[in-house]
Amino acid sequence: MKPRIENLGRGIKHPKLQGIYEWFASHKRYLFAGLLLFSLFVIFTEQVTAFLVVLVFAIASSTITVYKRFVRMPPVLELISITTAMVTLFFGPIVGIIYTITVNLASEVFSGYPDVMTLTYIPSRTVQVLFIWIASGTTDLGVVALGIWSVIVFNFVQQPVFMFLTDTEQRLKALYFIALNIPINILIFRFLGVPLYQLLEAIL
Numbered sequence: 001m002k003p004r005i006e007n008l009g010r011g012i013k014h015p016k017l018q019g020i021y022e023w024f025a026s027h028k029r030y031l032f033a034g035l036l037l038f039s040l041f042v043i044f045t046e047q048v049t050a051f052l053v054v055l056v057f058a059i060a061s062s063t064i065t066v067y068k069r070f071v072r073m074p075p076v077l078e079l080i081s082i083t084t085a086m087v088t089l090f091f092g093p094i095v096g097i098i099y100t101i102t103v104n105l106a107s108e109v110f111s112g113y114p115d116v117m118t119l120t121y122i123p124s125r126t127v128q129v130l131f132i133w134i135a136s137g138t139t140d141l142g143v144v145a146l147g148i149w150s151v152i153v154f155n156f157v158q159q160p161v162f163m164f165l166t167d168t169e170q171r172l173k174a175l176y177f178i179a180l181n182i183p184i185n186i187l188i189f190r191f192l193g194v195p196l197y198q199l200l201e202a203i204l
């Protein structure tokens with residue numbers, strides 16, 4: 001069954017953004033091409049273990065938001081932030097950016113509700129990756145603090161963009177997202193951040 005795409009024009013102020021999304025929606029093969037290119041990268045650099053790790057991360061992060069098919073709510077519970085942090089720390093910012101954008105788009109498709117606003121995640125997730133990479137090399141932040149701050153940075157960039165492009169109802173959803181996404185990610189990083197980082201150190 002194909003994902004249901006809602007009325008994309010509702011609450012959107014910028015027809016050009018609508019047009020970009022419609023083009024992307026008609027070229028979904030590029031999403032899979034991105035995954036293929038990423039796979040070839042790790043295979044041809046003989047990082048088979050790295051490929052398997054990223055694949056597991058991608059599958060988990062892309063499918064966990066499937067609950068949106070049954071409960072129409074923003075994806076406040078997500079694994080993109082923590083897996084993006086790990087991929088960036090272990091494989092660098094370029095791989096991190098490719099990973100987070102691809103997984104974000106895949107997550108929206110799996111959730112069954114891709115829409116034009118999905119595109120707004122590209123700049124905010126890119127900034128999140130760059131923050132993780134720069135802060136990891138210039139500060140003494142541990143993986144937990146680094147991850148939590150990266151989530152704050154992501155929301156600081158993402159939500160103003162989202163609010164600017166949408167109507168009042170959608171803006172309230174953005175506030176709801178902030179109110180829950182940050183605390184949930186604090187818990188995720190506190191409980192899983194260090195063990196996951198140590199596991200990757202041991203196997204990579």
